[in-house]
Amino acid sequence: MDNYNRGKLGIIACESGRPFAEKVVSELENIIKKEEKPTFLDRLKFWKKRDITKVKFIDTKETWFANTEPKEEIEESIRNRDIYIFQDVENKTGGRTVNDNFRVLKTGIQAARMSDAHYITAVIPVFPYARQDKQKTREAITAADAAREIEDTGATRVITLDIHNNAIAGFFRKAVLENLRASKNISDYIIENVNLENLVVVAPDTGAVPRNEYYANILKTELNMIYKKRDYTTGSKINKMILLGNVEGKDVLLVDDMVDTGGTLEENVLLLKDNGAKKIYFACSLSLFNGKALERTNRLYEDKKINKVIGTDAVFHDHDFAQKHPWYVEVSVARYFAKVILNINKGASISRLLK
Secondary structure, eight states: OTTOOOOSEEEEEOGGGHHHHHHHHHHHHHHHHHHHSOOHHHHHTTOOOOOOOOOOBOOEEEEEOTTSOEEEEEOSOOTTOEEEEEOOTTOOGGGOOHHHHHHHHHHHHHHHHHTTOSEEEEEOSSOTTTTOOSOSSSOOOHHHHHHHHHHHHTOSEEEEESOSOGGGGGGOSSSEEEEEOOHHHHHHHHHHHSOGGGEEEEESSGGGHHHHHHHHHHHTOOEEEEEEEEEGGGSSEEEEEEEESOOTTOEEEEEEEEESSSHHHHHHHHHHHHTTOOSEEEEEEEEOOOTTHHHHHHHHHHTTSOOEEEEETTSOOOTTHHHHOTTEEEEOOHHHHHHHHHHHHHTOOOGGGGO
16 A cells, blocks of 8 residues: 555546535645644654645646637646546536537546546546436437547546436446445435434335335335336326325425426325325436426425435535525535545555445
8 A cells, every 4th residue: 555656636527527625635735734743752753744645736828719628728737747628518507518518528538638647537426417327219328438538539537426327337448437426425414414213215216216225224114115007108298106005194295316307206196295295305426417407306396295315415506505506405525526536546455435
């Protein structure tokens, strides 16, 4: 371990990834300051400041040409550094699209490679095209293309959060995918703020059963499930939903990896209410809120059908988002990401952080 050296830690933040990167860097600095603090024995031995990992925000400039082409420039030497490039592909600030943000990430990765960084890790809380992970009709498996583009551009590792399908790790040929899970952060909030005595966990579909089983075990409650029959000839439209279990008079926790347009969430909540559920909580790692999601969730809250939506700060929302939408609670995963990055840089195990 003493001989392990990935190079000095450096953080590059694309514009759309900067809000989350700043939070992670702040947590990194707090962790390192705690490590630097001398013990009583250190002071007796005339303690000298240890040569430990330092955090540095690398100076960069993001340029958008008149024809909409982006360019990420690195404005200082990063030779032999261990570089982490942050990008939030779902951050729509400034009218950016997922494709725009993905392209910027790739220019940043390539710039770091051509600047002779020792290691390059792409930190992408929302993995682009993750829901295009299998072939149902005559269509591309675009998640595989995204994985290969990231590694072909020069990334040797990718850090993401609760990826839609764990099998996406197999799309990488050389790069390592670290799939972080927000379950501990979210479950800690639920334990502290929700009455567990009357709570049941309901998986919103069959694919979400393992995730919801984890919460049921942690919260020591029963697990139910909503079965959905889809019609894939009409864009994966759900044409039948059945609740497997009993929620009569119970408070319900639904957990999924993300909320996008909120259509499925609305259908789940209405089904649970029709079956006698009292309070309903929905938790997800990636609160995207695209399309009519906010309109739908506001209506559910005003009609007293949903109590809280619990998300994380891995996806950018305005600082007053929770004030505008009192049903929303944001749990921070910045310290979690900081611990993982620091352990990778130091060559320490991260397996216990991935549970």
